[in-house]
Amino acid sequence: MEYATRSGNLAKSRAQCIVVPIYAPLEMSESAKALNQASGGQINKILKRGDLKPKAGQTLLLHDVANINAQRVILVNLGPREDLDSVKYITAVRQLIGAIKSLAVKNVLICFTDVTCKDRTIDWNIERLIEHFEAGTYQYQDMKGKPDTTSQTLEQVDFYTDRVSGESVETGIRRGTSLASGMHFAKDIANTPGNVCTPTYLAEKATKLCKGNKALSVSILEEEDMQKMGMGAFLSVCQGSEQPGKLITIHYQGTDESSRPHVLIGKGITFDTGGISLKSPPAMHEMIYDMCGAASVLGTMSTIADQKLPINVIGVLAAAENMPSGKATRPGDIVKTMSGQTVEILNTDAEGRLVLCDALTYIGQFKPASVIDIATLTGAIVTALGSVATGLFSNDDDLARQISDAGEHVLDRAWRLPIWEEYQPKLASAFADMANVGGREAGSITAACYLARFAKTYRWAHLDIAGTAYQGSGPNKGYTGRPIALLSQYLYDQI
Numbered sequence: 001m002e003y004a005t006r007s008g009n010l011a012k013s014r015a016q017c018i019v020v021p022i023y024a025p026l027e028m029s030e031s032a033k034a035l036n037q038a039s040g041g042q043i044n045k046i047l048k049r050g051d052l053k054p055k056a057g058q059t060l061l062l063h064d065v066a067n068i069n070a071q072r073v074i075l076v077n078l079g080p081r082e083d084l085d086s087v088k089y090i091t092a093v094r095q096l097i098g099a100i101k102s103l104a105v106k107n108v109l110i111c112f113t114d115v116t117c118k119d120r121t122i123d124w125n126i127e128r129l130i131e132h133f134e135a136g137t138y139q140y141q142d143m144k145g146k147p148d149t150t151s152q153t154l155e156q157v158d159f160y161t162d163r164v165s166g167e168s169v170e171t172g173i174r175r176g177t178s179l180a181s182g183m184h185f186a187k188d189i190a191n192t193p194g195n196v197c198t199p200t201y202l203a204e205k206a207t208k209l210c211k212g213n214k215a216l217s218v219s220i221l222e223e224e225d226m227q228k229m230g231m232g233a234f235l236s237v238c239q240g241s242e243q244p245g246k247l248i249t250i251h252y253q254g255t256d257e258s259s260r261p262h263v264l265i266g267k268g269i270t271f272d273t274g275g276i277s278l279k280s281p282p283a284m285h286e287m288i289y290d291m292c293g294a295a296s297v298l299g300t301m302s303t304i305a306d307q308k309l310p311i312n313v314i315g316v317l318a319a320a321e322n323m324p325s326g327k328a329t330r331p332g333d334i335v336k337t338m339s340g341q342t343v344e345i346l347n348t349d350a351e352g353r354l355v356l357c358d359a360l361t362y363i364g365q366f367k368p369a370s371v372i373d374i375a376t377l378t379g380a381i382v383t384a385l386g387s388v389a390t391g392l393f394s395n396d397d398d399l400a401r402q403i404s405d406a407g408e409h410v411l412d413r414a415w416r417l418p419i420w421e422e423y424q425p426k427l428a429s430a431f432a433d434m435a436n437v438g439g440r441e442a443g444s445i446t447a448a449c450y451l452a453r454f455a456k457t458y459r460w461a462h463l464d465i466a467g468t469a470y471q472g473s474g475p476n477k478g479y480t481g482r483p484i485a486l487l488s489q490y491l492y493d494q495i
């Protein structure tokens with residue numbers, strides 16, 4: 001999709017469809033007033049009939065309005081002007097995309113730039129519009145014998161800039177397109193099934209991302225390298241699979257080398273069978289999404305490199321496949337992590353923390369300014385927070401606040417849970433320094449408490465995205481792109 005700005009006389013616009021906001025119950029926006037005036041009061045007359053329901057997100061399609069050059073006008077209700085907040089705005093944007101998608105139009109002109117959302121600016125409006133337009137029109141078609149090229153006609157979205165500064169709209173367009181393209185890149189990877197998307201495939205995608213961008217470079221640790229470094233926990237996950245595991249590190253250098261990097265670590269289990277502690281069949285196919293943390297890191301690296309952010313960022317993908325086999329880890333096995341601490345693997349299905357703990361030790365050498373790991377780590381977080389909020393855990397209050405503020409700003413929200421010392425005894429093991437599971441209670445917290453034992457020397461946060469990263473079925477099946485918007489915003493805030 002192409003995005004641009006337009007100005008001039010609205011009634012004379014040659015767009016195939018013009019979108020103007022209405023505030024409940026009958027208050028017209030400036031752009032609606034302009035069309036109303038040109039049409040001799042027709043918009044007002046239609047509004048009075050009451051077909052545009054007074055709820056935020058309702059739309060009404062009008063054809064051939066008198067004296068309006070555009071064939072179609074969509075009125076979109078944003079609810080009472082004084083109540084318009086970010087949640088209502090995004091709900092309305094999503095419904096608007098649905099309405100536009102059902103039409104055979106190639107271009108639309110959206111008159112949203114004078115819409116003011118509580119505590120938000122115009123560039124935010126535009127960035128979100130683009131983010132959600134791209135999300136609403138995304139289709140994963142790589143695996144179709146014949147891709148469907150007819151269902152989508154929209155090619156061009158223009159933003160009407162009269163009455164506002166074109167500059168802030170341009171900023172919104174730039175940020176929105178960088179974010180949307182990072183999300184698109186990550187979605188195509190995350191939706192790729194496990195027979196194609198292997199750790200090697202992730203390494204290829206990372207390598208391709210870095211090619212042709214001087215600020216990006218990649219280095220890959222193979223299993224032999226990990227052996228030498230003593231990553232016994234990571235390797236215990238790899239050993240059951242025919243697919244070799246990889247620790248993939250992407251360096252983004254946006255400023256002076258001496259500036260300490262922000263590190264993102266993504267769980268990249270390309271398929272999680274549970275290993276010998278095998279998962280039950282019904283939803284096992286969903287475990288192709290167990291690499292959504294790694295996909296989020298790839299998408300964020302792409303977004304910030306496109307934006308040329310003047311900071312240094314390191315993205316790490318902890319990539320492995322969790323399989324049962326004659327070589328697989330047995331429940332009860334004890335392994336030594338790179339940190340020197342030993343782990344009794346009571347459940348081979350708690351594999352995410354095993355790859356992440358060695359990655360957390362590995363990145364200590366970079367003297368990070370902050371570290372965030374992103375993982376589809378526990379089913380328990382789905383029970384606790386559903387698909388609305390990502391679980392947030394941190395050893396640093398300031399970092400936790402920055403992350404939750406970033407998520408709130410872009411409406412890719414995270415909610416903090418504790419990792420208090422009182423939970424740590426749950427991980428006790430008779431024979432090793434710790435067990436890899438902490439029992440039935442507070443499963444997401446004990447998982448985070450396990451990770452915290454490997455993140456003691458820097459400011460660290462953990463995002464459990466098991467509930468927010470993907471939809472397992474339905475019309476929107478697939479990776480949601482979360483939390484790329486949150487992570488990109490967090491990194492913008494570091495400038």
Ligand code: BES
Nearest residue numbers: 347349350351376377378379380437466
């Ligand atoms: N990848 C799963 C977590 C998961 C579950 C993600 C459901 C998405 C949806 C993870 O590796 C796992 O299996 N966790 C176990 C941990 C348990 C054995 C302590 C879980 O949550 O059941």
Ligand code: MN
Nearest residue numbers: 272349350351
């Ligand atoms: Mn598992």
Ligand code: ZN
Nearest residue numbers: 269272290352
């Ligand atoms: Zn897993």
